[in-house]
Amino acid sequence: MGTGMSMLTGLLIGAGMMTVLVAMIRTGRPLRQLLSSFVQGICAVAAVDVIGVFTGVSLGFSWFSMISCAAFGMPGVISMLLMHTITL
Secondary structure, eight states, X not given: OOHHHHHHHHHHHXXXXXXXXXXXXXXXXXXXXHHHHHHHHHHXXXXXXXXXXXXXXOOOOOHHHHHHHHHHOHHHHHHHHHHHHHHO
């Protein structure tokens, strides 16, 4: 991956995380929303990995996948699945 693409990816991830943080703060219960997003993301990645035995599509457990799925929740898992499908 080139330097420009790395910078663009980092910028998009940072903007996405800021958007998620602002949305959590605006709900009035940011800690509950953060915990809910964390649990949903980790459970979704685990479910995709378990179902991957039957479908052949799995994300695996790496630091990057765990952090992004925990930070973004279900949209993070869906985005990672789309990126995995596009790169194949």
